[in-house]
Amino acid sequence: MAILTWSNQLNVGIPSVDAQHRRLVEILNRLDEAVAVGDEPRAILDLVAALIDYTDYHFKHEEELMRAGNYAADDFELHCQQHRDFVATVVAEQQKAIAEPDRVSNALLEFLVGWLSSHILYADKKMAQAINDTHPDNPEALKQQQTDIMQSNLYSALRESETRFRALADLLPALIWITNAQHVPIFCNRYWLETLGLAKTELNLENWMQLIDAQDRARVRQSYLQAAVDLQAVQLEYRLLPAGKPPIWVLETAVPRLRGNGRFAGLMGCGMDISVQKQAETALEGLVEQRTQELRIANETLLIEKNQESLLNQQLKEAQNHLLQSEKMASIGQLAAGVAHEINNPLGYIYSNLNTLRQYLQDLLKLSEAGERLAGQLPADHAEAQTFRNLQKSLDLAFIKSDLPDLVNEAMEGAVRAKKIVQDLRDFSRIDTQELAPFDLEAGLNATLNIINNELKYKAEVVKEYAGLKPFACVGAQLNQVFMNLLVNAAQAIDDFGKITIRTGYQDNDWLWVEIEDSGRGIPADIRNKIFDPFFTTKPVGKGTGLGLSLSYKIVQDHRGRIELESTPGQGSRFRVCLPIR
Secondary structure (H helix, E strand, C coil): CCCCCHHHHHCCCHHHHEEEEHHHHHHHHHHHHHHCCCCHHHHHHHHHHHHHHHHHHHHHHHHHHHHHCCCCCHHHHHHHHHHHHHHHHHHHHHHHHHHHCCCHHHHHHHHHHHHHHHHHHHHHHHHHHHHCCCCCCCHHHHHHHHHHHHHHHHHHHHHHHHHHHHHHHHHHCCCEEECCCCEEEEECCCHEEEEEEHHHCCHHHHHHHCCCHHHHHHHHHHHHHHHHHHCEEEEEEEEEEECCCCEEEEEEEEEEECCCCCCCEEEEEEEEHHHHHCCCHHHHHHHHHHHHHHHHHHHHHHHHHHHHHHHHHHHHHHHHHHHHHHHHHHHHHHHHHHHHHHHHHHHHHHHHHHHHHHHHHHHHHHHHHHHHHHHEEEECCCHHHCCCCCHHHHHHHHHHHHHHHHHHHHHEEEEHHHHHHEEEEEHHCCCCCCEEEECHHHHHHHHHHHHCCHHHHHEEEEEEEECCCEEEEEEEHHHHHHCCCCCCCHCCCCCCCCCEEEEEEEECCEEEEEEECCCCCCCHHHHHHCCCCCCCCCCCCCCCCCCCCHHHHCCCCCCCCEEHHHHEEEEEEEEEEEEECC
16 A cells, blocks of 8 residues: 555656655655554664665755755755754654564654655755746645645545455454444445345444344443543444344444544444353353352351351350359259268257256256355354355356356357258258259248358348248259359349348249349349350459359259349349249
């Protein structure tokens, strides 16, 4: 393809200059062709070097002619400056091409075409007219002549370029089309027409749009309109509907065509048939969806199993800790039972000896009274009588006689109380007894109060409001443990000194209940649903295990009962243990 076609219109009237101009045009066309077909960078650089060398030779010849022809000094200097500017620009582009061999700048080709046309058709023609001493043309006439010649050359080049484009487009296995500014198709290549089964005579905007699947048509039309507004390329996928054939999936790039003044002239598109790829994607998506579903089901199953495992582990941990707590209580109970047994034996003979001592004291008091009577019957100056009276006075026998019974009675009362505590301890310590047996809950409460009396007496006044519960079939030692936990917690909830009320009663003849109410701090609403959880505690680290209420809840649950809670922060709490009678 010729970027500039030589004609006699390009002659300036000096044969040697015209021949050299013709040679420069040939080099330029060869350079353009080499760039267009993608010759080796070395070959292109050689052409650029040849252009520079020949231009240098041509410029020297022109400058000699201007000197010999007495060319005007100002015009001569301007002409030579144009020569120097040309060489500087071409050499700079040559250096760029050397540094980056894979390209010759389009700017170089555009510069060469523009320079040759303006220089040959204007500056050189003006020079030739001056040297030949011919009547110079009007500058405006020269410029109009230059424009006419270039338009003629460019129209020929454009027609040749268009012919080559259409021939190439018809050979390509791609859907290539061109529209005008109104988006009417003005060209569709042979592959497009054959694929869609449409003749050139049938090509119009309506037929073209109807070939696009109705589900995609509005989106495609909107993309074309947007490309025309933004003057930006767009890429889209859509379906075409060939006559009598399955839909074709197309991946298309559409780019705007612009006039020299930048105005929109239409679109040019190139699409590739990606139906096979789409089928593969659809099959892959189905397979991925199937695998995803299988994986989702597997994950859900695994999550369920994991949750079940976590629940079982939690239950096992709770059971282990409850068992550990029960074992601890059983060990403590066995130790308490042993201690109670060991204490009970000496308490037995202490109590028995105190009874005997009381009898002996009564006998000694009778004997003392008899001695006093005998001493009273002796003469006042009798030596033995005087000795007796002196001894009676020195020992304060009257005080001893009044104080001894009180001392013995207090010792007897202490021994009785100690025996009661030991008995309560023995009853409370039967933690290993798991069989149901009739049990007096109120007696169990009293025994528990005896055991933890030291915990309560400095913290609260204990008020009993018993309803007189009948013996109830249960594991009494376990319920005693529940009462102990609730009573100790009630005492610990009281900051200074408060009140703990214990109530019992029946409900609907099917349930009995034991209620423990305190005047302590109360339980905040946000933790009430956690207080029966294993290991939950509001006490400082090292002060509580968090198992007391959890174990109590389980014991009551094992008895088919429930624990109810009412609490008001700052006023106190009330725990009610409800147990079924049947």
